[in-house]
Amino acid sequence: MAALIWLVIVFAAYFAGHKPFTPGTAVAVVRSVAYLLAALAVLSLAGGLGRRLLPVMDDSPLESMALQAALGLGILSATILVLGATLGLSSYLAWGCGILLAIFRSDVFAWWRSWAGLAQVWQAGGRMGKCLGILSLLILCATLLVALAPPLKFDSLVYHLALPAAYIQAGRVEYLPWNVFWGMPQLAEILYTWSMLLAGGMPALSAGACLGWMAGVVALVGMLGLASRRLGSLAAWVAVASLLAGATAATELGWGYVEWFTVLYGVAFLTALEHWQESRRLIWLLWCGVTGGMAFSSKYSAAALLLAGFALVAWRSLREAGWRRGVFNSGIMLLGAAAAASPWLMKNILATGNPLYPFLLPGGAMDDYRLELYQGVAVWGDWRAALLLPWEATITGYEGAPGFGAAVGPLLLGLGLIYLLRRWMDKPPEAGAALPMALLGLLIWAVAGRLVGLLIQTRLYMAFLPAFAMLAAGGFCILAELRLPGVRLGRVAGSLVVLALGFTTLQVGIEAISRGASQALVGVRSTEEYLSANLGWHVPAMQQVRDLPDGSMALMLWEPRGLYCLPRCHPDEILDRWLRDYRVYGSPEAVLAAWQQAGYTHLLVYRAGMDFVRLDDRRYTPAVWQALDALLAELPAPLETGEAYSLYTLIP
Numbered sequence: 001m002a003a004l005i006w007l008v009i010v011f012a013a014y015f016a017g018h019k020p021f022t023p024g025t026a027v028a029v030v031r032s033v034a035y036l037l038a039a040l041a042v043l044s045l046a047g048g049l050g051r052r053l054l055p056v057m058d059d060s061p062l063e064s065m066a067l068q069a070a071l072g073l074g075i076l077s078a079t080i081l082v083l084g085a086t087l088g089l090s091s092y093l094a095w096g097c098g099i100l101l102a103i104f105r106s107d108v109f110a111w112w113r114s115w116a117g118l119a120q121v122w123q124a125g126g127r128m129g130k131c132l133g134i135l136s137l138l139i140l141c142a143t144l145l146v147a148l149a150p151p152l153k154f155d156s157l158v159y160h161l162a163l164p165a166a167y168i169q170a171g172r173v174e175y176l177p178w179n180v181f182w183g184m185p186q187l188a189e190i191l192y193t194w195s196m197l198l199a200g201g202m203p204a205l206s207a208g209a210c211l212g213w214m215a216g217v218v219a220l221v222g223m224l225g226l227a228s229r230r231l232g233s234l235a236a237w238v239a240v241a242s243l244l245a246g247a248t249a250a251t252e253l254g255w256g257y258v259e260w261f262t263v264l265y266g267v268a269f270l271t272a273l274e275h276w277q278e279s280r281r282l283i284w285l286l287w288c289g290v291t292g293g294m295a296f297s298s299k300y301s302a303a304a305l306l307l308a309g310f311a312l313v314a315w316r317s318l319r320e321a322g323w324r325r326g327v328f329n330s331g332i333m334l335l336g337a338a339a340a341a342s343p344w345l346m347k348n349i350l351a352t353g354n355p356l357y358p359f360l361l362p363g364g365a366m367d368d369y370r371l372e373l374y375q376g377v378a379v380w381g382d383w384r385a386a387l388l389l390p391w392e393a394t395i396t397g398y399e400g401a402p403g404f405g406a407a408v409g410p411l412l413l414g415l416g417l418i419y420l421l422r423r424w425m426d427k428p429p430e431a432g433a434a435l436p437m438a439l440l441g442l443l444i445w446a447v448a449g450r451l452v453g454l455l456i457q458t459r460l461y462m463a464f465l466p467a468f469a470m471l472a473a474g475g476f477c478i479l480a481e482l483r484l485p486g487v488r489l490g491r492v493a494g495s496l497v498v499l500a501l502g503f504t505t506l507q508v509g510i511e512a513i514s515r516g517a518s519q520a521l522v523g524v525r526s527t528e529e530y531l532s533a534n535l536g537w538h539v540p541a542m543q544q545v546r547d548l549p550d551g552s553m554a555l556m557l558w559e560p561r562g563l564y565c566l567p568r569c570h571p572d573e574i575l576d577r578w579l580r581d582y583r584v585y586g587s588p589e590a591v592l593a594a595w596q597q598a599g600y601t602h603l604l605v606y607r608a609g610m611d612f613v614r615l616d617d618r619r620y621t622p623a624v625w626q627a628l629d630a631l632l633a634e635l636p637a638p639l640e641t642g643e644a645y646s647l648y649t650l651i652p
Helices: 002-017 023-053 061-086 096-103 105-124 126-148 154-160 162-170 187-199 205-231 233-244 247-252 259-279 282-298 300-352 368-375 389-395 411-425 434-451 458-481 489-515 517-521 527-535 538-546 577-585 588-597 607-616 622-634
Strands: 554-557 602-606 639-641 645-649
Touching: 023 061, 023 096, 023 105, 023 126, 023 187, 023 205, 023 517, 061 105, 061 187, 061 205, 061 259, 061 282, 061 300, 096 105, 105 126, 105 205, 105 233, 126 205, 126 233, 126 247, 126 489, 126 517, 154 162, 154 187, 162 187, 187 205, 187 282, 205 233, 205 259, 205 458, 233 247, 233 411, 233 458, 233 489, 247 259, 247 458, 247 489, 259 282, 259 300, 259 434, 259 458, 282 300, 300 434, 300 458, 368 577, 389 411, 389 434, 411 434, 411 458, 411 489, 434 458, 458 489, 489 517, 489 527, 517 527, 527 538, 538 602, 538 639, 538 645, 554 577, 577 588, 577 622, 588 622, 602 607
Parallel strands: 554 602
Antiparallel strands: 602 645, 639 645
């Protein structure tokens, strides 16, 4: 006992003067752990709820796990939407998660035990599979660092995390007329709201991003289960590598976006469709409809997944059992989709009268002129963008660039086309429903991209990535079986797969390090320093808006990112504020009077955004710019933030 006491005394005395970390580091680490635990609680509850609804499939526990989580997340989101809109949002509602976890604890534990199937896929993948698994794990670690740091990416600052922050500040889920993106389906955003409430409210933005990261992890593990059952464990790791070899998909894991929710529902939809094809049980058609409807509830464009699946089910039913069975099967699927999508359509109808707000029809804050401005984007590219879509999207697509706007990596096209060509020539390894779903997805993408300019973007169709990845895994299986004198094509192909994923791992790691995400995580760099280093003048400009007197409200021009100035700002979310208001009111004086009457006390002009629009948008005539100059000249001298922002006072 004396020896033990002596050791404790020396231990305490030493570290009292040799602190291994600062109080700031301790606070930052504890905060990050809280974010992770909040997101983990929501995911665990979703998995347990899904397990209660859908028993495990013995032949593929990882597929079961992903499908159960997808169903549970969709049900929880719709429930929180209704409760948040009626009873309001509060810590009591958030911590109801603990009560539900206790109620479903046996299902939650059983759901987590399903993850043990990873060990089998890991062991059976061989050295190459383990190498791909390690690289994938490094990507997940790097993107988790980004998710835990304060959010930086554009769409999160505009609406993915801005809407949850606004709900928490308002204390309820309510209509937000100042942001037309409120009309988007918000399955993920409502879950982000709940995660943020669990972790402490508005400051806990990273809790939402962590949940988005976890949805991506579940999607990847579900992809492993789906591909391993069809094509084997090594091919399953190739499928995962095909998803992550695209820099956009890999880095989006940490952005707080919603695309990985659509990938998760793509995996769930493909799983349900596969089991319907194998068993012809109607319950699987119902789950097809539900998961497709939940994909739509995550992102409007994911309706393409539902459309492709609907066409496939109808065609196969007609061929096998006639038109009556085709109509009946399609109706079952449509019923499930309608049940899953109806809460999000209903919220738009109640608030604006347009179920697909802010698209197609005027309603709410979206009048005819704003609708024309938003949907009137010119079709990108020429005929090659449609006829050579896979090549064009792969070779010319870069993150943030015009047109496709995403980097998808070389494996989906490089290996997927091999599978497709072999399918025409001979019988390749069976990829199930992935082939027709991938082809239908490409057809929908090509047609939509020629009809509406915005619909050419690759990220709008990420729900089809699981189908494309299955084809890539099948293409690898074909190469692994071929032999040339002195050359084993499988080893060459495997080396290229590892190299592609290695390049993405390097790129994702460099981005996380260069942005200083790890420094923000451990408190070496404060939140303000981290944001300023990555967002520049945007941070002090938002601080100026937050520092305005109580009762102030700033209107922003050409600045859609409103997260960090809430609740004292209304962003220019689709960059049409000045053009629309000048057309409606007719003169600078009338526009100013309308702004003042609406309660705006200040005007924040993002000059870099204005200069971009001035060069790029021909709808702004010289008369429009002259009217803006006349309005600004009548206002008091602005408060300048560098050369980027000008803050004007509108109060007479």
